[in-house]
Amino acid sequence: MKMQVETRVRAINCLHFINGQFVESQNQKTFDNINPATEEVLGTVAEGGKEEVNYAVAAARRALNGRWKTMSIVERSKILRRIGDLILERQEELAHLESMDTGKPFSLANSVDIPRAAFNFHFFADYMISVNTDSNMQDDIALHYTYRRPVGVVGIIKPWNLPLLLLTWKLAPCLAMGNTAVIKPAEWTPMTATVLMEICKEAGVPDGVVNLVHGFGPNSAGAAISEHPDVDAISFIGEPRTGTAIMKSAADSLKKLSFELGGKNPNIIFADADLDEVIETTIKSSFVNQGEVCLCGSRIYVERPIYEEFLTRFAERVRKLKVGHPLEADTNVGALVSKEHYDRVNSYIEIARQDGAAILTGGKRPDGYEKGYYLEPTILTGLDRNSRCVREEIFGPVVTVMPFDMEEEVIMQANDTHYGLSATIWTNDLRRAHRVAHSLEAGIIWVNTWFLRDLRTPFGGMKHSGIGRTGGMHSIDFYSELSNVTIKL
Numbered sequence: 001m002k003m004q005v006e007t008r009v010r011a012i013n014c015l016h017f018i019n020g021q022f023v024e025s026q027n028q029k030t031f032d033n034i035n036p037a038t039e040e041v042l043g044t045v046a047e048g049g050k051e052e053v054n055y056a057v058a059a060a061r062r063a064l065n066g067r068w069k070t071m072s073i074v075e076r077s078k079i080l081r082r083i084g085d086l087i088l089e090r091q092e093e094l095a096h097l098e099s100m101d102t103g104k105p106f107s108l109a110n111s112v113d114i115p116r117a118a119f120n121f122h123f124f125a126d127y128m129i130s131v132n133t134d135s136n137m138q139d140d141i142a143l144h145y146t147y148r149r150p151v152g153v154v155g156i157i158k159p160w161n162l163p164l165l166l167l168t169w170k171l172a173p174c175l176a177m178g179n180t181a182v183i184k185p186a187e188w189t190p191m192t193a194t195v196l197m198e199i200c201k202e203a204g205v206p207d208g209v210v211n212l213v214h215g216f217g218p219n220s221a222g223a224a225i226s227e228h229p230d231v232d233a234i235s236f237i238g239e240p241r242t243g244t245a246i247m248k249s250a251a252d253s254l255k256k257l258s259f260e261l262g263g264k265n266p267n268i269i270f271a272d273a274d275l276d277e278v279i280e281t282t283i284k285s286s287f288v289n290q291g292e293v294c295l296c297g298s299r300i301y302v303e304r305p306i307y308e309e310f311l312t313r314f315a316e317r318v319r320k321l322k323v324g325h326p327l328e329a330d331t332n333v334g335a336l337v338s339k340e341h342y343d344r345v346n347s348y349i350e351i352a353r354q355d356g357a358a359i360l361t362g363g364k365r366p367d368g369y370e371k372g373y374y375l376e377p378t379i380l381t382g383l384d385r386n387s388r389c390v391r392e393e394i395f396g397p398v399v400t401v402m403p404f405d406m407e408e409e410v411i412m413q414a415n416d417t418h419y420g421l422s423a424t425i426w427t428n429d430l431r432r433a434h435r436v437a438h439s440l441e442a443g444i445i446w447v448n449t450w451f452l453r454d455l456r457t458p459f460g461g462m463k464h465s466g467i468g469r470t471g472g473m474h475s476i477d478f479y480s481e482l483s484n485v486t487i488k489l
């Protein structure tokens with residue numbers, strides 16, 4: 001391994017964090033945390049279940065009515081700000097841990113994941129103190145006003161692709177509104193969430209306000225949180241079928257739910273777009289984070305007059321991407337997160353072959369890597385719209401490219417999916433941009449850009465891609481209960 005980023009950061013063993021203390025499981029059970037870049041064991045993770053979740057939920061319930069409740073909004077906002085500051089103070093360490101856990105390039109974790117995790121706290125620290133409530137005078141009869149209170153104990157269940165970024169995206173507004181939390185990180189990526197618990201404690205979050213239980217989903221910590229009668233709300237990010245399971249088990253206690261689920265996002269490129277810009281951004285929207293981003297544009301539709309030129313130039317650029325060890329400074333694409341996921345992504349390449357696809361680039365391990373879950377960025381063409389590679393979320397460095405002739409036709413194909421998370425449109429025709437944007441069934445639509453975020457804007461998916469929106473006031477709404485008080489005058 002050449003040009004490896006200098007690091008003294010060591011992987012950590014991960015314990016639960018309950019009521020302000022790091023603890024083992026009652027039965028001391030653990031599982032191994034594997035480095036996807038080397039297949040070596042990074043460390044151990046405490047394996048929690050019902051018992052640990054019960055203990056964490058009880059601590060969170062008690063903490064709701066403790067110092068956290070009486071603390072002024074300004075004091076709580078300062079604590080959130082301090083968490084953001086401490087994340088930045090430990091940025092390199094966190095970026096290393098995130099890179100080791102997920103297989104993503106260190107450079108990406110250090111420039112995107114960790115700074116954004118800090119910003120999630122800084123943003124909501126400021127936002128929370130600017131939130132107004134309504135009041136209405138009803139003639140001379142009555143004064144109505146609203147106030148917000150916390151929802152209560154919130155279960156936060158996370159995926160593995162952007163572990164700290166996505167955890168903080170939920171935890172910051174959850175704490176801002178005075179809730180307490182029981183967090184379940186993804187089993188494959190437990191390290192940065194564990195460090196975040198240390199940071200929360202150091203920043204002054206009272207014991208019991210944030211709790212972390214490691215473990216798996218079904219019959220494990222995840223299920224124990226979603227079925228727990230004393231958890232008031234669940235904030236979940238992950239696959240649609242996990243969302244279904246969580247919704248079923250949350251039904252008995254009628255929990256409030258926020259779901260951010262998968263995507264099979266269309267990237268629609270019209271012939272009048274600026275092709276240089278299209279290619280540069282499409283490289284990112286296809287392959288950043290090994291394509292393991294829910295927002296990745298995995299179905300690329302190109303208007304016929306530029307189809308061949310796009311394919312040639314796109315493939316040329318993709319072949320130049322460096323697939324390699326996440327800690328090498330020039331790596332663009334690291335390792336997929338786990339053996340299980342790697343096998344799953346590869347199985348789609350096999351399906352593509354059987355369906356008669358042309359594999360324009362990639363489709364195999366890069367030369368020189370015998371260990372680690374590496375896959376070259378893969379471009380598939382010639383697939384029928386009914387191929388599973390066009391219909392199902394692959395969540396890896398694999399895109400399909402298809403030509404189109406008519407605007408109506410591409411809109412129909414783009415919407416021909418159960419998913420509805422995001423979409424990208426490339427055109428310089430203003431009217432067409434609006435027209436197509438309004439026709440697409442997606443919660444997040446970008447025109448001539450991708451993943452350009454403003455944390456005040458609504459974020460989330462329709463159809464099987466999610467329930468509800470987060471961001472700005474939408475997050476405040478989910479993490480609070482609004483009461484209206486009417487005073488007769």
Ligand SMILES: NC(=O)c1ccc[n+]([C@@H]2O[C@H](COP(=O)([O-])OP(=O)(O)OC[C@H]3O[C@@H](n4cnc5c(N)ncnc54)[C@H](O)[C@@H]3O)[C@@H](O)[C@H]2O)c1
Nearest residue numbers: 158159160186216217222223238239242245260261262294
């Ligand atoms: N829309 C978004 O914002 C967004 C963001 C990131 C990832 N995602 C989606 O997440 C998926 C990839 O993540 P993943 O593979 O970790 O998802 P996953 O659904 O397999 O797991 C997510 C979490 O749920 C837990 N879990 C699994 N089964 C459970 C159960 N029965 N009860 C309770 N918890 C359970 C897991 O342990 C994990 O912590 C993709 O579909 C991706 O598109 C969506």
Ligand SMILES: O=C/C=C/C=C(\O)C(=O)O
Nearest residue numbers: 161169292293294295453
């Ligand atoms: O993999 C999914 C990426 C989600 C991104 C966000 O939730 C965000 O940018 O707020």
